[in-house]
Amino acid sequence: MSATIAAVATPLSPAGLGVVRVSGPDAIAVCDRVFRATGQKHLTELEGYRAAYGHVFDAEGDIDDCVALVFRAPHSYTGEDTVELSCHGGTYILRRVLRAVLQNGARPAESGEFTRRAFLSGKMDLSGAEAVMDLIAAEGKLAAKSALAAREGALFRRLTAVRESLVSIAAQIAAFIDYPDDDVPPLPTEELTATLAQSAATLRALLSTADAGRILRDGVDTAIVGAPNVGKSTLMNLLAGCERSIVTDIAGTTRDVVEETVLLGDVKLRLSDTAGLHDTADTVEAIGVQKARERMDTASLVLAVFDGSRPLDSEDEALLSSLADKTAVLIINKSDLFDAVPEALVTSALPKVTLSAKHGRGLEELTAAVEQVTGVAALTGDEALLANERQRLGAARCLDSIEAAMNALSSGLAEDAAAVCIDEAIAAVLELTGERVSDTVVSEVFHRFCVGK
Numbered sequence: 001m002s003a004t005i006a007a008v009a010t011p012l013s014p015a016g017l018g019v020v021r022v023s024g025p026d027a028i029a030v031c032d033r034v035f036r037a038t039g040q041k042h043l044t045e046l047e048g049y050r051a052a053y054g055h056v057f058d059a060e061g062d063i064d065d066c067v068a069l070v071f072r073a074p075h076s077y078t079g080e081d082t083v084e085l086s087c088h089g090g091t092y093i094l095r096r097v098l099r100a101v102l103q104n105g106a107r108p109a110e111s112g113e114f115t116r117r118a119f120l121s122g123k124m125d126l127s128g129a130e131a132v133m134d135l136i137a138a139e140g141k142l143a144a145k146s147a148l149a150a151r152e153g154a155l156f157r158r159l160t161a162v163r164e165s166l167v168s169i170a171a172q173i174a175a176f177i178d179y180p181d182d183d184v185p186p187l188p189t190e191e192l193t194a195t196l197a198q199s200a201a202t203l204r205a206l207l208s209t210a211d212a213g214r215i216l217r218d219g220v221d222t223a224i225v226g227a228p229n230v231g232k233s234t235l236m237n238l239l240a241g242c243e244r245s246i247v248t249d250i251a252g253t254t255r256d257v258v259e260e261t262v263l264l265g266d267v268k269l270r271l272s273d274t275a276g277l278h279d280t281a282d283t284v285e286a287i288g289v290q291k292a293r294e295r296m297d298t299a300s301l302v303l304a305v306f307d308g309s310r311p312l313d314s315e316d317e318a319l320l321s322s323l324a325d326k327t328a329v330l331i332i333n334k335s336d337l338f339d340a341v342p343e344a345l346v347t348s349a350l351p352k353v354t355l356s357a358k359h360g361r362g363l364e365e366l367t368a369a370v371e372q373v374t375g376v377a378a379l380t381g382d383e384a385l386l387a388n389e390r391q392r393l394g395a396a397r398c399l400d401s402i403e404a405a406m407n408a409l410s411s412g413l414a415e416d417a418a419a420v421c422i423d424e425a426i427a428a429v430l431e432l433t434g435e436r437v438s439d440t441v442v443s444e445v446f447h448r449f450c451v452g453k
């Protein structure tokens, strides 16, 4: 029988309310020892989904007013008996309530242990459990929507369809191998290959969303680069919504890398404002320029800023030609000062946005361009997305095995070669959904969670 666990489920900082959550076979009895209802009833007498108002106390006396909410197994988040003790959200109060609960028979919950129990009791699949963490961490509307879809099983349903199809093919091949002497008709290899191709297509479609899914959750490393004085820091400040970087009309103002994370539309950008790219004899500035080039090399997205009010100089041209193999958006800044965009920028194949960072014009166009180049624009939030590296690797492994099975079938290899590959593909799907997964993988998944979830 599992232990009864307890944790503070809300942030440990002053707040209107704070919740201590207790789950496990003794949850209701444990809480009954630290809670005195204003009415006569004990918590042990309450049905599920009922709340009682009263006081929570320890050996020293009353701690706080409290509403105790009782959930009866299996109708709770974890699937076990659970009590949520809602008090005032004070750090001292919550710690003391938790201590009282621990002294009366519960043990401290580990990271993600409540959700781990929900997974183990079949309340959600592993990808759904992972989505709980993404939902908590989501900063944008689309990230939250897509985590909610995953929580409700969007990915699980797609994978289940693949698994069912693979299992039915495996059964046909097994019947063929096991009863060669019976009157089993020859394997319809073409039909089987076509069905496998459908599963392969589903996995390819899922894999193609993995990058956009990751961007939605983790954000994009973004470098703002360009020649001196083109308005990089002004753009940084516009995006940050505050005076994050120093702006002057002196070329070479920014020397070190200035970082800030912002939400642009649905994309979280981890911005680096950098020193203006140019040759300089100034030692300090030269280090800054070197750092700018390094950031540009490692960034996943480059916002390359140009001053549209003057012709391009050699620094601008060098930057433009270095962008060929990058995910980049050309920012043609200072639109308040010019009518026509410099020719060399017009002819570039890269996406471009004309804006005035100083006057805050063109932000919507920039948002649309960034959502487009990162692939986020193509998402609705309802689709099944691969949320993390574990899921991406699992889907890739499954696809590899399906392709190997298709090759085995079409090249007329022994059927058992195809059967082995299909078994591997099924194993990959079961590991993805958590239906057949090692304890090590489960521990790794829940290790990322916070305590109390």
Ligand SMILES: Nc1nc2c(ncn2[C@@H]2O[C@H](COP(=O)(O)OP(=O)(O)OP(=O)(O)O)[C@@H](O)[C@H]2O)c(=O)[nH]1
Residues within 6 Å of the ligand: 226, 227, 228, 229, 230, 231, 232, 233, 234, 235, 246, 247, 248, 249, 250, 251, 252, 253, 254, 255, 274, 275, 276, 277, 333, 334, 335, 336, 337, 355, 356, 357, 358, 359
């Ligand atoms: N008219 C106009 N001026 C701008 C605009 N954006 C920036 N500036 C001005 O351009 C000058 C340089 O701006 P910064 O943002 O410091 O430029 P930077 O690219 O960060 O420059 P360094 O850090 O020196 O490389 C400042 O005087 C800004 O006010 C704009 O959209 N329109």
Ligand SMILES: [Mg+2]
Residues within 6 Å of the ligand: 232, 233, 234, 245, 246, 247, 253, 254, 274, 275, 276
């Ligand atoms: Mg600057």
